[in-house]
Amino acid sequence: MNSVNPLESLRHRNFRMFWFGQLISLTGTWMHQAAQGWLVFQLTESPFFLGLAGTAASSPILLFTLAGGVMADRHPKRYILLSAHILLMILALILTVLVVTDTVNVWFVLALAFMIGTVHAFEIPARQSIIIEMVGKESLLNAIALNSSAFHAARMIGPAIAGFIIGSIGLGYCFFLNSLSFLAIITALLKMRFKPEDEKHSSSHDIKKSFREGLKYIFHNPDVYTILIAVGIISFFGFPYISFLPVYAEVILKVGATGLGMLMGCAGAGAFTGAIMLAARGDASRKGMIMAAAGVTYASSLLIFAQSTSLWLSYGMLYLVGVSGVNMIATANSIIQLSVPDALRGRVMSSFTAMFLGMAPLGNFTVGTLAHYTGTQNALAAAAGFCLLGTISVICIKPSILKL
Numbered sequence: 001m002n003s004v005n006p007l008e009s010l011r012h013r014n015f016r017m018f019w020f021g022q023l024i025s026l027t028g029t030w031m032h033q034a035a036q037g038w039l040v041f042q043l044t045e046s047p048f049f050l051g052l053a054g055t056a057a058s059s060p061i062l063l064f065t066l067a068g069g070v071m072a073d074r075h076p077k078r079y080i081l082l083s084a085h086i087l088l089m090i091l092a093l094i095l096t097v098l099v100v101t102d103t104v105n106v107w108f109v110l111a112l113a114f115m116i117g118t119v120h121a122f123e124i125p126a127r128q129s130i131i132i133e134m135v136g137k138e139s140l141l142n143a144i145a146l147n148s149s150a151f152h153a154a155r156m157i158g159p160a161i162a163g164f165i166i167g168s169i170g171l172g173y174c175f176f177l178n179s180l181s182f183l184a185i186i187t188a189l190l191k192m193r194f195k196p197e198d199e200k201h202s203s204s205h206d207i208k209k210s211f212r213e214g215l216k217y218i219f220h221n222p223d224v225y226t227i228l229i230a231v232g233i234i235s236f237f238g239f240p241y242i243s244f245l246p247v248y249a250e251v252i253l254k255v256g257a258t259g260l261g262m263l264m265g266c267a268g269a270g271a272f273t274g275a276i277m278l279a280a281r282g283d284a285s286r287k288g289m290i291m292a293a294a295g296v297t298y299a300s301s302l303l304i305f306a307q308s309t310s311l312w313l314s315y316g317m318l319y320l321v322g323v324s325g326v327n328m329i330a331t332a333n334s335i336i337q338l339s340v341p342d343a344l345r346g347r348v349m350s351s352f353t354a355m356f357l358g359m360a361p362l363g364n365f366t367v368g369t370l371a372h373y374t375g376t377q378n379a380l381a382a383a384a385g386f387c388l389l390g391t392i393s394v395i396c397i398k399p400s401i402l403k404l
Helices: 013-044 047-074 077-100 106-135 137-168 172-191 207-219 222-252 256-281 287-307 311-339 342-356 360-374 376-397 399-403
Strands: none
Touching: 013 047, 013 077, 013 106, 013 137, 013 172, 013 222, 013 256, 047 077, 047 106, 047 207, 047 222, 047 342, 047 360, 077 106, 077 172, 106 137, 106 311, 106 342, 137 172, 137 256, 137 311, 207 222, 207 342, 222 256, 222 287, 222 311, 222 342, 222 360, 222 376, 222 399, 256 311, 287 311, 287 376, 287 399, 311 342, 360 376, 376 399
């Protein structure tokens, strides 16, 4: 294991601007996420609609992200990202107006969540695959970890700010501040400069052939598709917990909007810690072992949280969920990116995104429906149990991933 400067990738100008722009923009995004959950629960008082909102936001990832991967391989990724963030800023402004004018209803929220998810289906593959163009292969793992640290620092800060704003000046300001936050990443993207040889994209004009090439690569590499399955299990059974935190805050733990921000912030703090540890660790050997151990820890911590009625135990378990989740996903990401050819990176990473985020809508809908009939705690405990069982099963069926 080679220890490195945890901030090594920030010496690259493009990545440095991108990282700081993302940190601001993602803080706004997590404010939006927390406020949206609170808004849906206030409008409906229904865990089913919380699950449906999560499904609306993430189902486009499953539907459209492979097309997003083809686009990322065929066009300059920076322009895809620029267009996407301008659209996201407009959609956040629309929700701001609806809330401030008191004309919002749950169906408007669901429709906007679906549109935001559709933009992300094209933005995420470009965002993940542009990193290597900014830092090169030698700094890739460090850059992925730092990228995760920005995401999870925002996840820690954003909901806490949202909880304060909701309790003091109102929901609408959360969505408005999110719209303003996109100016940071838009400015960064406009100022970034690439050499022509650094911006890698395919010259193929046959879209069907492009799809087939990406899928052929995945299915002819057992380690790659095994990792994708493991990530999909975490996404389907493990990620839906986020959608149901408003129920824990309001009904189970009785801590209100401020407590919701703290619950989300604890998971974000854990993830931020995990990302910094990963960045400092450098290019570790036995990445597969790290990924497997993190997956088991994630599911086990989530299972304890699901049944907890203690506020401090809930905070602690969500912290562990954050630490283990970022280690599992970032390590899986780096294993795949280091093995994939440059010309296929967008398509393969879009498949990673489809499993990482695209399985969540199915999980949200399933857990939300189960919660409607059996209660939120029972539904989330069942999901965490299946997450643990599925992760252990993948390790037992394909033990070779532990040697990666």
